[in-house]
Amino acid sequence: MWPYWLMYAFPAVVALSSNSRERSWPPWILLGVVFTICIGFRYQVGGDWGNYLPHYDKEIGRSFSDPITGDPGYVLLNRLMAQLDWKIYGVNLACGLIFTIGLIVFCRGLYRSWLGFALAVPYLVVVVAMGYTRQGVALGLIFLGLAYLEKGRFIPYMLFIAVAALFHKTAVIMAPLGIFLYRHGWLYRIIAVTLVAAGLWNALVAKEADHLWTTYVEQQMYSQGAVIRVAMNATAAFFLLKYWKLWRRVYPNALLWLWMAYGAIACVFMVGFATTAVDRLALYLTPLQLVVFSRLPFLAQKEYAPETMTTWILFGYGAVLFVWLNFATHAVYWLPYRNILFE
Missing domain, CATH: 1.20.1270 (Substrate Binding Domain Of Dnak; Chain:A; Domain 2)
Structure with a gap:
């Protein structure tokens, strides 16, 4: 399990030595490359590893004009990788790249960017990006959308939510957040969100709504x-x-x-x-x-020194990673970490 600890330790150590946003791109690019490789080239890692293989196999030999069954974005990505013969690793690499770019862009806008990235590792990187590929892509796109939304840019946010929903339909639930951007222009945003959300719902969710309700709620x-x-x-x-x-x-x-x-x-x-x-x-x-x-x-700087608070936060999330790796029932699907580059 040491690769997971290295993934957490690197941004955590930088966070302890840096108390502001890191504007220089090279460290972030290096970090992005490493994390994309760790996510994309993982081998038999993740609780849904076996469930995603049939998605790729089903697209072998199909053209882009063939009917699509499932989340369109993910289906088309599998279809592209099948045509290129990049196998499941091409799919995971593309998904890992989208997730990592979204996370980095989002974290660079935070008050303490390296601290924010470190906090994402225990659950969002290790569990989600390495386990639930479609939701990982959707979350990466949502991160990109939120980065724009914090800058007051409503339209790019809605576009990223729409693309995220193509990879996992549940992302449509984030569309209404765009309404609460600032106080003026409420009516315009309500109309836009309603139209986009209704369109995504009808196109992606409506046919499966009953099945989803039965599966997740009634059962x-x-x-x-x-x-x-x-x-x-x-x-x-x-x-x-x-x-x-x-x-x-x-x-x-x-x-x-x-x-x-x-x-x-x-x-x-x-x-x-x-x-x-x-x-x-x-x-x-x-x-x-x-x-x-x-x-x-x-x-909280009036109550605690910023360095002390940062240390406690990192300790808490380190504890989350420790407990998950050692005691979570499904952690066995992540252990040991294996990478196709070293197989």
Whole structure:
């Protein structure tokens, strides 16, 4: 399991020695290359590894004009890689690249960029990007969209959400967040979000809505660790609300993170009703953790020295990685880490 610890240790050590945004691109490019290779060239790593192989095999010999069954973005990517004969590793490499680019672009805009990236490793990189490929791509695109949304750019955000939904239809749930960008132009954004969300729903979700409801709600699918992951989002929401007065005074477009915090709190009350469904949807709220905890050393500096707060945050997320690798039921599918380059 040491590769996972190295992936966490590198950005964590840099975060401890850097107290601001890192604007220089070369370190980020190097980091992106390493993480893309780790994600893309993994070999028999991840809980859904066996489930994704048939997706690729089914596209062998098909042309782009053939009918598409499933998430269009992911199907077409598999079809392209099948034509190039890059096998599942080409698919995973492309997905890992999209996820990593989205995460890096998002983290570079945070108060402590390296701290934000380090906090993404234990769950978002190791578990999601290396295990749930389609949702990993969707999340990477959502990261890109949020980076634009924080700058007040509504249209690019909606475009990234639309593309994310092509890889995993549940990403459509993030469309309404664009409404809460700033106070003026509400009507325009409500109309735009409604039209985009309705279009994506009808095109991607409507045909499977009954099946999804039956699978995730009526059959009561259970996700181990869902309560913990929802609680981590809720903890971030708690700190945002605690320092809300300072937050809205210092950070632009604060309202969108406030509504994201409300969503995280709502998940606490819904997780017992449909564990797996809430767990999958709460995944898209995890950027809240990176934003809040990367800003917490500044927000709480009157109570704690920023270096002390940073250390405690990194220790906490290191503990999350330790517990998951050693005690999670499904961690066996990630251990040992194997890479096709070394097989």
